[in-house]
Amino acid sequence: MCILFHVAVVDLYTCDIHFNTVRLIAVFIICLGFLMLLLPEDWDQCLIELGTKLRKREQPVEPAETGTSSGINWTRRARTS
Numbered sequence: 001m002c003i004l005f006h007v008a009v010v011d012l013y014t015c016d017i018h019f020n021t022v023r024l025i026a027v028f029i030i031c032l033g034f035l036m037l038l039l040p041e042d043w044d045q046c047l048i049e050l051g052t053k054l055r056k057r058e059q060p061v062e063p064a065e066t067g068t069s070s071g072i073n074w075t076r077r078a079r080t081s
Helices: 003-014 021-037 043-058
Strands: none
């Protein structure tokens, strides 16, 4: 947990301080930023790889079709002018 959050909780109980919504959101954003600094440098690539592995595991294996396909082709194609 973030030290700032702990200080805010202590101030809330020991002093007569009332936190408004903006201050609570600001404390949450600061704590979230601190926690993101603790993540490894390549955390985004790890999430992408994990998502790819999960999607591959969920999709059933379909046999290869010969001829034309009736499905949507999602490959990128260059526009011709």
